[in-house]
Amino acid sequence: MSLTREQIVEGLVKILGSDKVITDKQVLQESSIDRFRKYEDVCGVYTQPLPAAVVYAESTEEIAAVLKFANDNTINIVPRTGRSATEGGLETVVENSVVLDGSRMNKILNVDTYNMMVTCQCGVSLEVLDDMLREQGYTTAHSPQSKPLAQMGGLVATRSIGQLSTLYGGIEDMVVGMETVFPNGEITRIKNVPRRATGPDIRHVIIGNEGALCYITEVTVKIFKYRPENNIFLGYTLESMKTGFEILREVMVEGYRPSVARLYDPEDGEYYFSHFAEGKCVLVFMVEGPKAIAEVSAKEIENIVQKHAECEKVNSQLIKTWFENLNWDPKKIAEEIDEIAQTQNIGFTTEVSGNWDVIYDIYEACCNRVREEIPDITMMGGHSSHSYMNGTNMYFMYYYNLVDITPEEEITKYHYPINKIIVEETIKAGGSMVHHHGVGKHRTHWIKEEYTSSYYILETLKKAFDPNGIMNMGTIIPIKK
Amino acid sequence: MKILVCFKTVPDLEMLSEEDWAVDSNLAVDVSFVKNILNCFDESALEMTLKLSEYSESFNESLTLTALTIGDKKAEMFLKTLYALKFQKAVRIENNEDVRFFPEVIAAVIAQYVEKINNQDVVVLGRQSGEGDNAKTPLLVAEMLGWPCITQVINIEPSQEERLRVTSMVEGGTLIQVIDTPCVLSVGNAPVSYLRVPTLKDKMSYGKRAIEVLNINVFNIASLLNKCYHEYQLIGLEKISNHRAGILIEGATTAEKAKKLYDHYLKERLEKQ
Numbered sequence: 001m002s003l004t005r006e007q008i009v010e011g012l013v014k015i016l017g018s019d020k021v022i023t024d025k026q027v028l029q030e031s032s033i034d035r036f037r038k039y040e041d042v043c044g045v046y047t048q049p050l051p052a053a054v055v056y057a058e059s060t061e062e063i064a065a066v067l068k069f070a071n072d073n074t075i076n077i078v079p080r081t082g083r084s085a086t087e088g089g090l091e092t093v094v095e096n097s098v099v100l101d102g103s104r105m106n107k108i109l110n111v112d113t114y115n116m117m118v119t120c121q122c123g124v125s126l127e128v129l130d131d132m133l134r135e136q137g138y139t140t141a142h143s144p145q146s147k148p149l150a151q152m153g154g155l156v157a158t159r160s161i162g163q164l165s166t167l168y169g170g171i172e173d174m175v176v177g178m179e180t181v182f183p184n185g186e187i188t189r190i191k192n193v194p195r196r197a198t199g200p201d202i203r204h205v206i207i208g209n210e211g212a213l214c215y216i217t218e219v220t221v222k223i224f225k226y227r228p229e230n231n232i233f234l235g236y237t238l239e240s241m242k243t244g245f246e247i248l249r250e251v252m253v254e255g256y257r258p259s260v261a262r263l264y265d266p267e268d269g270e271y272y273f274s275h276f277a278e279g280k281c282v283l284v285f286m287v288e289g290p291k292a293i294a295e296v297s298a299k300e301i302e303n304i305v306q307k308h309a310e311c312e313k314v315n316s317q318l319i320k321t322w323f324e325n326l327n328w329d330p331k332k333i334a335e336e337i338d339e340i341a342q343t344q345n346i347g348f349t350t351e352v353s354g355n356w357d358v359i360y361d362i363y364e365a366c367c368n369r370v371r372e373e374i375p376d377i378t379m380m381g382g383h384s385s386h387s388y389m390n391g392t393n394m395y396f397m398y399y400y401n402l403v404d405i406t407p408e409e410e411i412t413k414y415h416y417p418i419n420k421i422i423v424e425e426t427i428k429a430g431g432s433m434v435h436h437h438g439v440g441k442h443r444t445h446w447i448k449e450e451y452t453s454s455y456y457i458l459e460t461l462k463k464a465f466d467p468n469g470i471m472n473m474g475t476i477i478p479i480k481k
Numbered sequence: 482m483k484i485l486v487c488f489k490t491v492p493d494l495e496m497l498s499e500e501d502w503a504v505d506s507n508l509a510v511d512v513s514f515v516k517n518i519l520n521c522f523d524e525s526a527l528e529m530t531l532k533l534s535e536y537s538e539s540f541n542e543s544l545t546l547t548a549l550t551i552g553d554k555k556a557e558m559f560l561k562t563l564y565a566l567k568f569q570k571a572v573r574i575e576n577n578e579d580v581r582f583f584p585e586v587i588a589a590v591i592a593q594y595v596e597k598i599n600n601q602d603v604v605v606l607g608r609q610s611g612e613g614d615n616a617k618t619p620l621l622v623a624e625m626l627g628w629p630c631i632t633q634v635i636n637i638e639p640s641q642e643e644r645l646r647v648t649s650m651v652e653g654g655t656l657i658q659v660i661d662t663p664c665v666l667s668v669g670n671a672p673v674s675y676l677r678v679p680t681l682k683d684k685m686s687y688g689k690r691a692i693e694v695l696n697i698n699v700f701n702i703a704s705l706l707n708k709c710y711h712e713y714q715l716i717g718l719e720k721i722s723n724h725r726a727g728i729l730i731e732g733a734t735t736a737e738k739a740k741k742l743y744d745h746y747l748k749e750r751l752e753k754q
Contacts, residue, residue, distance in 0.1 A: 274558055275516040321514040325496045338675075345678040371681055378678045401680060 003073050005096050008052040011073070012098065015065045022054040031099045034083065034090035036348075036415075036442060042340045043407040051078070051092040054099040060179060060187055060217040066100055067215060068185035070470050077183075078472050079211035081123050082151035086349070087440025089158065089210050093474045102153050105217065113138060117176050117192060119220040122153025139226040141168040141259075144436075148329040153216045158438040159208035163326065165386045166252075167259035167288065168224065170436065172207050179218035180206050183466050192220045205461060210438050211472040213465045230291045232298040235319035236311040237280040241265050242360050243308055244283050248387045249356045250304050251285075256297050260286035260323070265363075267381025268397050272322050276314055283311065284319055345378060347399035348415055350422045354431030355391035359384070363394050365425045370418055376401040386435065393435040396422055419443065444478040482537075482643060482662065483545045485601040486530050486568075487591055487622075488523035490556045491612045492516075504718045517555055519676065522607025526668040528676045529637050530605055531566060537639040545569050547599060551576050551590060557692055565679035565688035570599070576697040581613040583709040588621030590700045595626060598695075602662040603645065608632065608669050619667035626665065631658065633669035 003011065012021045022028075032048040033040060040046055052075075057063045070077045076094035081102045083090065092099065105121035108129060112118065113136070120129060127148050130140050143162040144150060150160065156178070161170035168174065177192035190203055206214060238244055244263035251261060262284040264273065269282045283305065287297040305311050340346050354362045363382065370380045382396040400414045419442060423433040427449050434443055434450075448455050462477055473479055492512035502510055519527070527548065534544045547570040548563040550556045560571035574594070580586045595601050604626070609616035623630030636648035640659045648657050650669055679688065732738035 270558075272516065275555060278558055315514070317514045321496055321498075321501070324498055342673065342675045343677050376680055378680050380681070399678065401678060 003075065003096075005052045008073070008075055008096055008098065011069055012053055012055050012066065015069060016055055016057065016062060020056045020058070020062075022056070023052075025050075027054055031080075031090070032092045034085040034088060034440075036086055036088040036440065037091070037411070038337070039340065039346055039402070039410040040407050042337050045407040047408045048091050048093060049095045049097070051099050052096040054101055056101050056104050058104050060105075060181060063100065063102065063215050063217055064181045064185040064187055066098070067181055067183050067470075070098060071183040071185070071468055074468055074470060076473050077211075077215075077470055079153075079157070079215045081154040082125065082146070082149050084146040084149040084154070085158065085438070085440065087434075087437050088442045089438055089440040089472065089475050091441050091474075093441060093479070100215065102215070102217065103151060105153075106151075108132065109218070111136070111138075111223075113223070115192075116223050117220050118223050119192070119218065120152050122151065122215075122217050122219065124152045126150050126152060126155060133223060134226050137226055138223045140174065140221055141224045142171060142174060142221070143327075145326060145328050147327050149333075152219050152221075156207055156216050156219050157210055159436060161386055161436040163323075163385065164259035164286075164288075166261045166388075167257045170386075171221070172204065174221045175203055175207055176220040176222060178203065178206055178216055178220070181215045181217055183214070183468065183470050187217075205465075208438070210440070210475045212475045212477065213461060213471055227288065227290070230294045231286055231288045231320075232294055233316040233319040233323065234285040234287075234298060234301060234305075235314040235316060236283040236305055237277045237314060238283055238308070238311045239280065240310070241281055241363055243310055244281050245356065245360050245384065245392065247283060247305055247308060247311070248384060248392055251301055252387050252389055254300070254304065256287075256301055256304075258285040258287045258297065258301060259289075260284060261387045262383055262385045264383040265367075265381045267367075267379055268383050269381075273318075276318055284322075286319070286323065344402045345399055346402060346410070347379070347397060348418075349395060349397050349437075350419055351393055351395045351435040351437055352422060352426040352431050352433055353386075353391060353393040353435040354426065354429060358429040358431060359392055359394060362426050362429045362431055365429070366394070366396060366422045369421045369425065370396075370398060373421065374398075374400065374414060374418055376403045376414070391431075395435070416442070439476045441474045444474065444476060447477060482542065482603065483547070483599075483601045484530055484533075484603045484605060485547045485549055485591075485595060485599070486523075486527050487549050487604065487606045487618075488527060488559070489520045489550060489607070489610045489612075490517040490552060490559055491520045491610055493518045494611065502720060508715050508718055510718075519559060520607055520610040520612075521674065522609060522668050522670075524607075524676050525671040525673050526605045526607050526666075527563065528673045529634075529668060529671060531677065532673065533637045533639060533645075534567075540639045540641070542639060542643075547572060547601070549574065549591070549594065551580075551587060551697065553577055560692045561684075561688045562676075562679060564690050564692075565684045565686075566677060567683075567687060570693065571690070572599075572693045572695065574695050574697050574700075578697070578706065580706075580709075582615065582713060582715070583706070584613065584615040584617040584621055586702055586706055586709060588618050588625055589702050589705055590697060591618070591622050592625035593700045593702075594695075602643070603664055603666065604628075605634075605637075605666045605668060608667045619665055623665035626663070628663045628665050629660070630665040630667060631660065632667045634666045635669060635671040636673075637666065 028050040029046040031054045032050050076097040078097050078099045080090050103123040106123040108120045110119040133139050141164050143164050144160050177190045179189045181187050264282040266279050273282045287294045377400045379399040382394050384392045386393045423446050426433050492515045496515040537544050546568045548568045549572040551574040564571050606619045631647050631649050633650040638646040640646040644659050646659050730738045730741050
């Protein structure tokens, strides 16, 4: 028989003590959602089942004890750290869930500048960590837009990627080892070595699990030398996205590795670049690293771009200023809430990826369909921001006016239909429906189409590691009705 | 009723980093690398006027809205947006002179536009811009036109018989007045601070109309401009230090620190409320 809310809280207090178990209504309401339901938050209308409690663990042992208690009593656990999730991963869709917050586990445990890695607890803020490293001449080189908010556990759990990924890779390329707790309370460690061939790389069972398999309590990531004095910024305006994708491809295929390689369409670019590129696409590169390599890379990338007559170079200071204003901090989020409330205009993003031969088709089909089919749309555009040897991503940005709806209808009238178009067009073209935000709870509908026959592996992992179904149910894999 | 809203686009100074605030030999800070935004008070004025237009329809009165800005071509994207938001006329007065600190010149151009080119019943402006910070233009426009001016306006609503119900901030409270036109309204720190966003369909349907461009030389301001150049001279720029004081609350436990915070800093304030 399942426990009542009161019994759940009582059990948690026994494990953690009352000061770490929060049952304040407002805290529970705000903890029942993430930024996917930001309009409900703006309106103060919360439609998800409220969790029984939000609990703050301060050690791996406390995480293990809470998970074991939940596993024994079939209580759904929603793991979280920095709360910057955007895809519903933090929504408490199961009655009487417990939000297990690791943000107080915020110690940087070891900075190893000889073996070039740093070990920290899951609640360490990426920005705090990186600022500390930069003072010593090092960096994590991980720089997502959520850097001022996100914490290390969540970044690994969602397969995060940063703005410098084209050189340094995503978080999956940076993680060396981890400590993880499984639902039965088992604490596991993957040791920190440069490489191994000892069977499957089990780090990848954990990286990107979105709290649906286990709880990441500690991570070790690579560090890199920090040499911003060598950064070179390049920017160009051009007429078409098609040309832009061709240039990105050529840069990658020829073997150059700018840290930043981005292509904006005119609609998305208008917000950032209207003062010099109105109505045009914008191509941006940043190269970094040792001075000689940075200079040669910049020169060769310029040579590639110059072969395309439609590209016009812009002053690099324009690009540097843009780059310095890219991240989202708590002030920007507070301003956004105020703006949404006043204008009743709201924006979201959906990020996908595709090989070079389909990415333009995905871009074109999604933009055309959303513009034609979605009512009250005020902006539909996007950019490519992470390129690889085989292809690139598309980060779609869309805004719409909220007309004649209740707060909860925002999702059904606008957000779901847009997501549906983007995901379906991407899968149809052979791309991946999620590039770096995670599946969360709102793209699970298409998970089988995404995985096709390999869904067997995903489903088996879930059954093996979370047999009682207590880990962030409804995330990655939909709840069976 | 014909309403003219005058607005200014300004560089988004928040985009400048600490090191970007370098003063060059011409006593200028280079802001060419940051995007332009609507001056905040002007943005309130534009949205307030659109709301007034909506309300007026329920009074069976239609307003004719004109948006006017003085500046270079960069301002046109904002004028296109205003067309898409159903402003009937969008006017740009071409100017490449630096008139940031000469509100007399700006006011003279606006007043002459109203008197000689496009008569209006109401002129709405933001109280000041973050660039010049003169806070004079609305008052000077009113003086030149010989119209009354209400300052610190935070709301405008329709009233009967070509009148407006205007709410403004005054010392110690707010004042609501029903006023006759013509008048000048200077918009202050209003709760409405963001301009609404046009749909893509409205951008296609209305946003592509031609912007009326007038050269500043068609206005009789040459002698005024000369006078300003001779009377005012920028002699120096000094950075204002904005460091804020802070206090670290000491305590053995979080509860002890919270109690000190409450007892010493919050209790008295909360009791006053």
